[in-house]
Amino acid sequence: TSPCDRPVPATAGLSHDKWEIDPAELMLLEELGSGQFGVVRRGKWRGSIDTAVKMMKEGTMSEDDFIEEAKVMTKLQHQNLVQLYGVCSKHRPIYIVTEYMRHGSLLNYLRRHENTLGGNVGLLLDMCIQVCKGMAYLERHNYIHRDLAARNCLVGSENVVKVADFGLARYVLDDQYTSSGGTKFPIKWAPPEVLNYTRFSSKSDVWAYGVLMWEVFTCGKMPYGRLKNTEVVERVQRGIILEKPKNCFKEVYEVMRQCWSQFPDDRPSFRNLKEQLSVVSQGLL
Numbered sequence: 001t002s003p004c005d006r007p008v009p010a011t012a013g014l015s016h017d018k019w020e021i022d023p024a025e026l027m028l029l030e031e032l033g034s035g036q037f038g039v040v041r042r043g044k045w046r047g048s049i050d051t052a053v054k055m056m057k058e059g060t061m062s063e064d065d066f067i068e069e070a071k072v073m074t075k076l077q078h079q080n081l082v083q084l085y086g087v088c089s090k091h092r093p094i095y096i097v098t099e100y101m102r103h104g105s106l107l108n109y110l111r112r113h114e115n116t117l118g119g120n121v122g123l124l125l126d127m128c129i130q131v132c133k134g135m136a137y138l139e140r141h142n143y144i145h146r147d148l149a150a151r152n153c154l155v156g157s158e159n160v161v162k163v164a165d166f167g168l169a170r171y172v173l174d175d176q177y178t179s180s181g182g183t184k185f186p187i188k189w190a191p192p193e194v195l196n197y198t199r200f201s202s203k204s205d206v207w208a209y210g211v212l213m214w215e216v217f218t219c220g221k222m223p224y225g226r227l228k229n230t231e232v233v234e235r236v237q238r239g240i241i242l243e244k245p246k247n248c249f250k251e252v253y254e255v256m257r258q259c260w261s262q263f264p265d266d267r268p269s270f271r272n273l274k275e276q277l278s279v280v281s282q283g284l285l
């Protein structure tokens with residue numbers, strides 16, 4: 001066959017996929033935790049940038065689809081979203097590299113600091129408002145989280161709280177986690193339309209946000225206590241909602257109740273929640 005006589009485009013080889021991180025620029029440090037998805041370690045990127053590196057165990061996620069989505073996720077930038085720096089996808093396991101949050105998950109932080117946080121309603125409300133701001137940004141970009149909960153938010157210095165792993169749930173392969181009948185499905189954070197039809201939307205994120213507010217004001221209690229998933233589904237479908245936490249102002253509980261309206265359209269948007277919560281915050285403090 002005749003050699004290709006087309007000129008080589010000037011950009012050939014220069015296409016630095018900016019969401020692709022060179023593992024040689026990453027120095028892996030101590031383990032931060034692990035789960036069925038693999039291990040998370042602290043890392044230094046380009047010598048000085050603190051990162052968290054999620055090393056995704058093979059078979060836990062549909063990697064090619066995730067890598068494609070990573071291009072979009074790196075563009076989602078907000079002070080209350082854990083920034084995705086990029087991925088190392090040229091080897092297995094793939095690495096998901098994000099900004100580092102030094103105090104770990106919001107859930108563990110609430111439980112560890114219950115004695116100091118419990119009485120500080122202003123701080124608890126501020127944490128809720130920070131999560132709401134991150135979620136309002138995702139809502140504005142028509143981006144659905146699908147697994148909003150205190151365990152999926154992270155705490156940094158000066159009580160900064162950020163939303164993590166937005167959209168990641170779509171790529172988890174474990175159908176115990178993805179199907180609403182599965183043992184790992186987050187039933188206690190799901191509204192009726194997700195339980196019945198797996199219909200996710202920003203309004204199903206708002207329902208989950210109401211449960212996150214309850215987690216914050218109970219300093220990390222398990223919603224519905226030790227009730228079995230089937231019992232929770234039955235209650236949610238009958239319109240029974242979580243009770244008001246002890247040290248929670250009724251104005252704050254009123255916001256949670258709105259998030260738990262049976263019909264998605266009756267729930268506020270995150271944009272509206274942000275306004276309501278700042279009025280409540282000014283009124284109470």
Ligand SMILES: CS(=O)(=O)c1ccc(C(=O)Nc2cccc(-c3cn4ccnc4c(Nc4ccc(C(=O)N5CCOCC5)cc4)n3)c2)cc1
Pocket residue numbers: 032033034035036037040051052054082098099100101102103104105154164165168169172177
């Ligand atoms: C449902 S799923 O899609 O399969 C899924 C499941 C799990 C995950 C996931 O990322 N999990 C996970 C597990 C462990 C650490 C992370 C994890 C992710 N991060 C992203 C940014 N920063 C962090 C971070 N920071 C931590 C964690 C723990 C400590 C710590 O040791 N502390 C003790 C002393 O006091 C301070 C805190 C410190 C910083 N931990 C994330 C993501 C997706």
